[in-house]
Amino acid sequence: MSIEKDVIEHYSRGGLMDAIxxxxxxxxxxxxxxxxxxxxxxxxxxxxxxxxxxxxxTYLQFRPHHHILDVGAGLGGAARLLASRTKARxxxxxxxxxxxxxxxxLTELTGLGDYILYYDGSALSLPFxxxxxxxAYTIHTAMNIQDKARxxxxxxxxxxxxxxxxxx
Numbered sequence: 001m002s003i004e005k006d007v008i009e010h011y012s013r014g015g016l017m018d019a020i021x022x023x024x025x026x027x028x029x030x031x032x033x034x035x036x037x038x039x040x041x042x043x044x045x046x047x048x049x050x051x052x053x054x055x056x057x058t059y060l061q062f063r064p065h066h067h068i069l070d071v072g073a074g075l076g077g078a079a080r081l082l083a084s085r086t087k088a089r090x091x092x093x094x095x096x097x098x099x100x101x102x103x104x105x106l107t108e109l110t111g112l113g114d115y116i117l118y119y120d121g122s123a124l125s126l127p128f129x130x131x132x133x134x135x136a137y138t139i140h141t142a143m144n145i146q147d148k149a150r151x152x153x154x155x156x157x158x159x160x161x162x163x164x165x166x167x168x
Contacts, residue, residue: 003146004095004122004124007095007096008095012097013098016098016099016102017105020042020102020106024038034106034109036081036084038110039077039110040077042075043080043106044077044078046074046139046140048168052139052168053078053168056137056166057166060135062086062088062135064086064088066086066088066135067133068133069090069093069128069132069133069135069136070082070091070093070138071123071126071136071137071141072095072123072142073093073094073099074094075102076092076102076107076118078139079107079116080106080107080110080116083115084112089115089116091116091117091128092116092117092118092119093118093121093126094119094121095122095123096120097120100119104118123141123151123155124145124147124150125154126155129158131158133160133163134160135165135166136155136159136164136165137165137166137167138167138168139168
């Protein structure tokens with residue numbers, strides 16, 4: 001568990017949502033009419049950013065009736081992109097509570113709150129029933145998880161047979 005604590009401490013900064021709101025206002029964005037595109041440069045902190053996320057999602061064939069799992073959701077950029085494009089229902093989990101609360105706020109500000117639920121928790125012990133999801137993806141999350149076998153076993157446990165699973 002000390003590795004998970006170290007990851008939380010590494011990614012937590014305090015005041016993250018305030019900093020993002022100030023940056024958006026400084027960029028001339030209207031927080032009352034925030035769009036997913038307004039967040040493209042700040043909410044996908046992985047190599048390749050938004051274009052890489054969009055590329056991965058084109059291969060996964062998620063549809064509006066699907067329930068999708070985002071493992072290691074971070075600030076929720078990938079989940080919001082997926083929701084805005086497909087209207088699929090998404091459960092997004094991240095180990096860092098500050099990321100989850102920030103992601104939830106950004107999701108509400110973009111009007112996508114009906115599609116995405118955020119969960120604070122570990123990918124090594126997913127709080128979901130077996131065979132819950134029609135698909136899943138993870139973007140630059142496994143790099144922070146030492147026990148890869150347990151990570152992928154947990155994801156496998158919650159996926160329905162024939163589900164799509166994307167790793168980036």
